[in-house]
Amino acid sequence: MSTTDMSLSHRFERSGIKEWFGRAEAWLDARGRPAWIAAMVLGFIFVWPLGLAILAYMIWSKRMFSKSCRNRSARVSPFATMRSSGNTAFDAYKTETLRRLEDEQRAFESFLERLREAKDKAEFDQFMDDRAAKARATGATDDDNGSDGANGDKDAA
Numbered sequence: 001m002s003t004t005d006m007s008l009s010h011r012f013e014r015s016g017i018k019e020w021f022g023r024a025e026a027w028l029d030a031r032g033r034p035a036w037i038a039a040m041v042l043g044f045i046f047v048w049p050l051g052l053a054i055l056a057y058m059i060w061s062k063r064m065f066s067k068s069c070r071n072r073s074a075r076v077s078p079f080a081t082m083r084s085s086g087n088t089a090f091d092a093y094k095t096e097t098l099r100r101l102e103d104e105q106r107a108f109e110s111f112l113e114r115l116r117e118a119k120d121k122a123e124f125d126q127f128m129d130d131r132a133a134k135a136r137a138t139g140a141t142d143d144d145n146g147s148d149g150a151n152g153d154k155d156a157a
Contacts, residue, residue, distance in 0.1 A: 044051030
């Protein structure tokens, strides 16, 4: 067998392995994170380097910490909304709707900020009122005790 034939067969084997791994990855993605975790655990049980490799791949590809492995390639790009559909009326409607939604989002975030500030102010005012009431109560008790002690000192002198 010549070196060219060996090179071609080596490439064929590599593409077959790549293809198999691609199909396995797609199969596991279709079943979600539990399938990935099960594959990793089985890898650790039967051949620990395989389990370690799956764990490393899950962390590297962010499958371990993402919400879902499903439809990873079907996610919409944020730039997809900027593309023209070819229909000018629809594009104008889409642009206006997106602008309106952004305005509503800004208004809602502003409302939430004001709501948080009002809640913080109410909590702070309550804290200060409680502190003042505690200081008055402690001050009244100290005045009762302090005036008796002060009179006793004056009588003794």
